Amino acid sequence: MAEYILNLLPVTEEEKAAFQEAAPRAVHVCAGRRTVTAEQLEQATILFGWPRPADLSRAPRLKWFQSMWAGTDEYLAPGVLPEGVVLTSSAGSNSQSVAEHALACLLALCRRLPQCRDQQRERLWTDPGKMKTLSGATVLVAGAGHIGSWFAGLCRGLGAHTVGLKRDVSRSVEGFDRLAVMEELDGLLPQADVVALMLPHSPQTEGLMDARRLRLMKEDAILLSMGRGSVLDQEALAAVMGEGRLWGAALDVTVPEPLPQDSPLWTIPNLIITPHSAGGMRLEVTRANCVRQALDNLNRWQAGKPLENLVRR
CATH class of the missing domain: 3.40.50.720 (NAD(P)-binding Rossmann-like Domain)
Structure with a gap:
């Protein structure tokens, strides 16, 4: 069965095409944290971005999740991430x-x-x-x-x-x-x-x-x-x-x-x-780094290579 890649990252049209090229047989869906639907979460096997922790319980098919942030504390709390889901971060992006x-x-x-x-x-x-x-x-x-x-x-x-x-x-x-x-x-x-x-x-x-x-x-x-x-x-x-x-x-x-x-x-x-404003997506270089890391890891996933910034297997 083809992968269903739910991409919640702030991507450009050019970057969307790059993700499609990296996994041409996959279903690619781009959404936002506030606009993602229950159906999209239910279908997702790969997820990129910053979903609400509660949303992950609505993704029963999920195999791999790459967080948009370096810190993953909110997703490591008991009961948040389904058992067996691989978790990677965007460490270094900001x-x-x-x-x-x-x-x-x-x-x-x-x-x-x-x-x-x-x-x-x-x-x-x-x-x-x-x-x-x-x-x-x-x-x-x-x-x-x-x-x-x-x-x-x-x-x-x-x-x-x-x-x-x-x-x-x-x-x-x-x-x-x-x-x-x-x-x-x-x-x-x-x-x-x-x-x-x-x-x-x-x-x-x-x-x-x-x-x-x-x-x-x-x-x-x-x-x-x-x-x-x-x-x-x-x-x-x-x-x-x-x-x-x-x-x-x-x-x-x-x-x-x-x-x-x-x-x-x-x-x-x-x-x-300062109000936790040192990082985040306030610089364009941070956004670009985050997207690049997700794309690089997708290429690794497709090739069966170890993922970078692995938090949980």
Whole structure:
């Protein structure tokens, strides 16, 4: 029986033709997350995109699902993905976007731009004081994956010394001067001028950056949280920054999201909060990468080759 490929990715007409060419005998149907029908889900054997988790229970014939995002937490919850369905992600598709966002926040903090913006609102012409540079700084990245590698490369281009933390350090990762295992975190925190959290959510990473570790950081260090909000203890961060520690911090992810209006984080002057906007489809390169990865994996599927970015067999 021919494959029924349900494509929920934001594809161009040219890209639709490329998918058709990759699997010429398959039935190809393009739809949107909000417009997909029950009949389309029921027929689908291959699914690309960002379906609602509840919709997957309505796809009994599904064999392989490639998520539009790098994170697949919502689909790995018990009972969401039918047994036996292969799951792949779009890991790496938004690396440039998130890395550039992290660098923008970092440079803004180094140059005290949040303070300058606050002064602008008050129509104050006041010297913001001393500033920081990445030249000669040590940047510690917890999570030396796709995004961490891209971010480290940007920082190294500005003269920083980059250290990446990951579980397996047997192979080098582009952008890093040095790799270290996660167990070295405590020893490296006091040496870092910048600490960037770019870790996924897992039982091992939840609450990793707690009050004790925040206090291991240099008093004038900068913290960036760009992976998953669960990695950082937000109450501890508010307390530590309330004591006058840390030069500044930037959070693109929080728990919960949206961040509650009564959170003390909102009023910390040297803290940048962005609404989980570092990644997504905000750059055309991210969309194109995501589509290319799905197409490459479809070619692999057709040829019986191992799929890239495999999350679950």
